[in-house]
Amino acid sequence: xxxxxxxxxxxxxxxxxxxxxxxxxxxxxxxxxxxxxxxxxxxxxxxxxxxxxxxxxxxxxxxxxxxxxxxxxxxxxxxxxxxxxxxxxxxxxxxxxxxxxxxxxxxxxxxxxxxxxxxxxxxxxxxxxxxxxxxxxxxxxxxxxxxxxxxxxxxxxxxxxxxxxxxxxxxxxxxxxxxxxxxxxxxxxxxxxxxxxxxxxxxxxxxxxxxxxxxxxxxxxxxxxxxxxxxxxxxxxxxxxxxxxxxxxxxxxxxxxxxxxxxxxxxxxxxxxxxxxxxxxxxxxxxxxxxxxxxxxxxxxxxxxxxxxxxxxxxxxxxxxxxxxxxxxxxx
Numbered sequence: 001x002x003x004x005x006x007x008x009x010x011x012x013x014x015x016x017x018x019x020x021x022x023x024x025x026x027x028x029x030x031x032x033x034x035x036x037x038x039x040x041x042x043x044x045x046x047x048x049x050x051x052x053x054x055x056x057x058x059x060x061x062x063x064x065x066x067x068x069x070x071x072x073x074x075x076x077x078x079x080x081x082x083x084x085x086x087x088x089x090x091x092x093x094x095x096x097x098x099x100x101x102x103x104x105x106x107x108x109x110x111x112x113x114x115x116x117x118x119x120x121x122x123x124x125x126x127x128x129x130x131x132x133x134x135x136x137x138x139x140x141x142x143x144x145x146x147x148x149x150x151x152x153x154x155x156x157x158x159x160x161x162x163x164x165x166x167x168x169x170x171x172x173x174x175x176x177x178x179x180x181x182x183x184x185x186x187x188x189x190x191x192x193x194x195x196x197x198x199x200x201x202x203x204x205x206x207x208x209x210x211x212x213x214x215x216x217x218x219x220x221x222x223x224x225x226x227x228x229x230x231x232x233x234x235x236x237x238x239x240x241x242x243x244x245x246x247x248x249x250x251x252x253x254x255x256x257x258x259x260x261x262x263x264x265x266x267x268x269x270x271x272x273x274x275x276x277x278x279x280x281x282x283x284x285x286x287x288x289x290x291x292x293x294x295x296x297x298x299x300x301x302x303x304x305x306x307x308x309x310x311x312x313x314x315x316x317x318x319x320x321x322x323x324x325x326x327x328x329x330x331x332x
Contacts, residue, residue, distance in 0.1 A: 014132025
């Protein structure tokens with residue numbers, strides 16, 4: 001438990017808090033719990049919120065120095081103001097804020113470059129808060145903590161999921177806690193009164209996004225629309241879907257297209273679904289898509305996927321570069 005959580009539990013607050021990092025769910029959860037622990041609501045005369053470029057230092061100073069209205073303390077939240085990335089005289093202001101004002105600074109990463117610094121620990125404002133308040137870095141959640149999070153969220157809904165299924169589920173999705181919770185909510189709604197969430201449920205609900213994107217990408221590959229294919233690939237990357245998962249889905253997709261192209265209608269729908277291990281609702285889509293390719297072309301594309309996967313595993317090429325090169329090759 002971090003210091004802010006302890007303060008929320010005891011309701012004994014410091015005057016300055018800084019939350020920063022990549023895990024938006026944790027940051028927002030702590031922000032809301034602090035406000036609730038102080039008995040504040042939105043809107044509230046003793047609560048002020050500044051965001052980004054809308055930050056008005058003079059107004060913030062005036063509010064901070066105004067006595068709270070029929071309360072012991074007021075809360076000022078300053079989110080994504082980038083005050084910790086640039087030199088400013090705000091450090092001088094906060095040093096003179098009265099005891100009745102609590103300032104919560106929030107800095108969340110807003111760009112795709114995860115290495116980009118969002119808080120300069122050499123700055124005067126950071127050093128002041130680190131010395132006189134509490135700094136909490138909300139980093140991405142590790143795999144074991146993610147499994148714990150999944151278990152706790154499901155317990156609230158009286159649902160269970162085996163560890164192997166939970167691990168499989170997490171391998172398919174963007175593992176920011178917000179997204180994990182959203183995907184779990186979909187699964188909980190899907191299973192209804194049933195207690196256990198199975199791998200089949202995950203395949204039915206969670207895999208749909210990847211499956212749909214794969215069909216769209218391969219439709220565009222058949223049409224030779226390179227720009228659209230790369231855009232769809234980047235959308236999957238932005239969702240933080242693991243590169244190995246994208247490659248595995250490409251390989252499996254071309255494998256099913258090769259299989260369905262080779263047997264045509266000589267095998268019944270039911271037998272093909274059972275043998276290929278695909279969801280029944282996807283059969284028609286595979287059948288329609290296979291018509292856009294020649295058999296030899298599909299077989300070549302599958303071989304390219306298998307070769308790239310081998311190169312991944314043997315370290316002959318990095319995953320991101322290898323996958324992008326594969327997509328270029330698939331367009332030829």
